Amino acid sequence: MSQKVLMKGNEAIAEAAIIAGCRHYFGYPITPQTEIAAYMAKRMPKIGGTFLQAESEIAAINMVYGAASAGVRAMTSSSSPGISLKQEGISYIAGAELPAVIVNSQRAGPGLGGIQPGQSDYFQAVKGGGHGDYHLIVLTPASVQEMAELTVKAFDLADKYRMPVMLLTDGTIGQMMEPVSLDLKVESAVEKPWATTGTEMKREHNIITSLSLVPAELEQWNLDRYAKYAHIEENETLWEEYMTEDADVVVVAFGIAARVSKNAVNAARAEGIKVGLIRPITVWPFPNKPLAALAAKGVSMVCVELSMGQMIEDVKLATECKVPVSLCKRVGGIIPTPNEILEAIRAAKGGNEA
Numbered sequence: 001m002s003q004k005v006l007m008k009g010n011e012a013i014a015e016a017a018i019i020a021g022c023r024h025y026f027g028y029p030i031t032p033q034t035e036i037a038a039y040m041a042k043r044m045p046k047i048g049g050t051f052l053q054a055e056s057e058i059a060a061i062n063m064v065y066g067a068a069s070a071g072v073r074a075m076t077s078s079s080s081p082g083i084s085l086k087q088e089g090i091s092y093i094a095g096a097e098l099p100a101v102i103v104n105s106q107r108a109g110p111g112l113g114g115i116q117p118g119q120s121d122y123f124q125a126v127k128g129g130g131h132g133d134y135h136l137i138v139l140t141p142a143s144v145q146e147m148a149e150l151t152v153k154a155f156d157l158a159d160k161y162r163m164p165v166m167l168l169t170d171g172t173i174g175q176m177m178e179p180v181s182l183d184l185k186v187e188s189a190v191e192k193p194w195a196t197t198g199t200e201m202k203r204e205h206n207i208i209t210s211l212s213l214v215p216a217e218l219e220q221w222n223l224d225r226y227a228k229y230a231h232i233e234e235n236e237t238l239w240e241e242y243m244t245e246d247a248d249v250v251v252v253a254f255g256i257a258a259r260v261s262k263n264a265v266n267a268a269r270a271e272g273i274k275v276g277l278i279r280p281i282t283v284w285p286f287p288n289k290p291l292a293a294l295a296a297k298g299v300s301m302v303c304v305e306l307s308m309g310q311m312i313e314d315v316k317l318a319t320e321c322k323v324p325v326s327l328c329k330r331v332g333g334i335i336p337t338p339n340e341i342l343e344a345i346r347a348a349k350g351g352n353e354a
Contacts, residue, residue, distance in 0.1 A: 006180075018049070020073065078102075087130035089130075091210075101165050137154075148184060239290060240278070248275070249300045249348045250277065251302045254280045
């Protein structure tokens with residue numbers, strides 16, 4: 001058994017990024033993710049890496065673009081308003097097909113909102129966020145251990161598919177402390193013959209760009225990118241199922257909402273209610289198949305979100321509206337309690353019996 005250390009979620013992300021081979025971090029402080037930048041500021045100089053506090057979030061994401069173009073593992077992190085500022089650069093990175101990792105420790109919004117946790121950046125993360133047709137792979141940890149493990153996976157997936165990957169977390173998991181094993185598996189380095197590393201006059205120049213003024217060429221770029229996305233949807237979708245085998249009702253939740261929901265599921269089971277949990281680990285690609293299979297059996301769904309209801313739209317699409325899908329929500333930085341979720345489960349169960 002590997003030794004565990006007590007770390008904050010944000011610190012686990014930073015250390016895992018270093019383990020994954022990230023030596024180039026560009027960021028800007030914003031609560032509740034500032035510990036990532038602070039950790040990198042301490043660690044990077046000691047390991048020959050680069051830490052740079054940019055003059056703005058816009059500058060930080062474009063520094064990631066430049067570093068990723070050179071073939072290195074690069075990362076930035078921010079929280080909701082800062083991620084909004086990065087969206088143009090993220091679209092450029094996606095269009096240029098560059099691997100990069102972006103961390104969003106969500107806070108409550110809109111606008112400046114508050115520094116408490118939120119999940120209302122879901123649409124922004126899974127629908128593209130910036131301009132144009134593109135996706136990010138979006139990973140949603142529900143523990144400090146997963147903060148570390150999914151950070152490593154984010155770098156590996158980014159390199160494997162030459163695309164940006166987002167770690168979509170929240171202020172609660174970023175700030176909580178839990179024991180973490182840092183015995184993390186990192187995939188072998190991917191060759192990057194496309195990188196702008198200098199030619200030494202031995203090969204053709206590599207050009208990194210998302211610009212094409214030839215409509216047919218740009219169309220083909222988009223078609224090729226979406227063919228890649230289809231492959232990712234088929235092969236990289238991740239989710240956890242908990243007590244779904246005999247369930248009449250299934251709760252769908254991610255991140256901190258899923259942790260609270262599991263307690264509610266256990267309480268409902270103690271009352272004799274057959275309820276389970278589907279926890280998306282990737283929210284793009286979204287776990288459509290397990291939800292569709294449950295809907296085919298007539299299982300009702302309860303979405304638990306720290307938003308006014310965003311993921312619920314994807315659940316309704318996955319189930320093709322064949323079964324009732326209800327929403328249990330809290331916003332403004334408030335997390336639903338297990339009792340609130342239990343009440344939503346009881347209501348869904350009652351609807352099934354009506």
